[in-house]
Amino acid sequence: MENKNFAIIIASACIGVCIVISSIIFAFSISSLSENQRTVQVKGLSEREVAANAVIWPIVYKDAGNDLTSLYGSIDSKNLIIKNFLIENGISESEISIAAPNVTDRSAEMYGPEKAAFRFYASAILTVSTDKVDLVRSLITKISSIGKNNISFSSDEYQNQIEYKYTKLNDIKNEMVEEATKNARATAQKFADDSESSLGKIKTASQGQFSINNRDNYTPYIKIVRVVSSIEYFIKD
Known part of the structure; x- marks a missing residue:
């Protein structure tokens, strides 16, 4: 009878230890997941002034x-x-x-x-x-x-x-997308530096449509080409 009670006590203790260990592991996992999910959303602009062709x-x-x-x-x-x-x-x-x-x-x-x-x-x-x-x-x-x-x-x-x-958008499109991406990253990096964090990888990214508009009402033969990239980066401490 005493042996049976002792076995029950040992089993209960093991279960308790397992629960404590599992809780600790789970807490660390949640903490790590939370840290990995810290993000910053930024936008990068690229703009060109071009002559109508x-x-x-x-x-x-x-x-x-x-x-x-x-x-x-x-x-x-x-x-x-x-x-x-x-x-x-x-x-x-x-x-x-x-x-x-x-x-x-x-x-x-x-x-x-x-x-x-x-x-x-x-x-x-x-x-x-x-x-x-x-x-x-x-x-x-x-x-x-x-x-x-x-x-x-x-x-x-x-x-x-x-x-x-202006019909030569393809000639400058890649350069403008690259510039918009660099500008977005620079903004995100500034945020990370100011918050004493490090900038991680890109989580999501989307590129807006290119727009071509007159520079003003008086010189319609001069155009402004614009594109905005929206990027979300991971932030780490």
């Missing part, structure tokens, strides 16, 4: 008349004058497209002006699409010289604004 230039003018056939003839003549001006100044014929004119019959408009000067009003457009950005910029100021041919240019239509583009 492509341009779309809509050249819009107005015309009017009372005879539709004569009006179309006038538009054809003016299109040819504008086209010749562009070609003579360095624009290739393949870079010029001519759209069908938009003609309005004022007599058919129910709510139009009662006494319009002309029955037919037309809006015509030629579009230059080229990589000769500097040339186009110079021609924008010169094209008014052919206004003496009774060509009334229109430049205030919102839907026909000149558009400058």
Whole structure:
């Protein structure tokens, strides 16, 4: 009987010791896990100022008349004058497209002006699409010289604004991603240094989309390319 009680006591003691040891190991494991899960989230920016390398230039003018056939003839003549001006100044014929004119019959408009000067009003457009950005910029100021041919240019239509583009993103994309990543790491390293910790490996990382915007409203031919990388690092004491 005494031997049986002694065995029970020994077994209970062993179980107790095992529980204590397991608790200690578990506590250390939780502590280690907690330390490994300390992180810092940072963002890194890369920005470039670049010149537009492509341009779309809509050249819009107005015309009017009372005879539709004569009006179309006038538009054809003016299109040819504008086209010749562009070609003579360095624009290739393949870079010029001519759209069908938009003609309005004022007599058919129910709510139009009662006494319009002309029955037919037309809006015509030629579009230059080229990589000769500097040339186009110079021609924008010169094209008014052919206004003496009774060509009334229109430049205030919102839907026909000149558009400058930057199409060489692939040439700088890798460098910008690398720079954004370095800037993010520098920020994380500063945080680690200030908190007397050491910077660990990357836990998660994501790259934002590239954006290309005008530098300002006055120089749309100069673009700002931006990308932001978001990175989460482990922090260790």
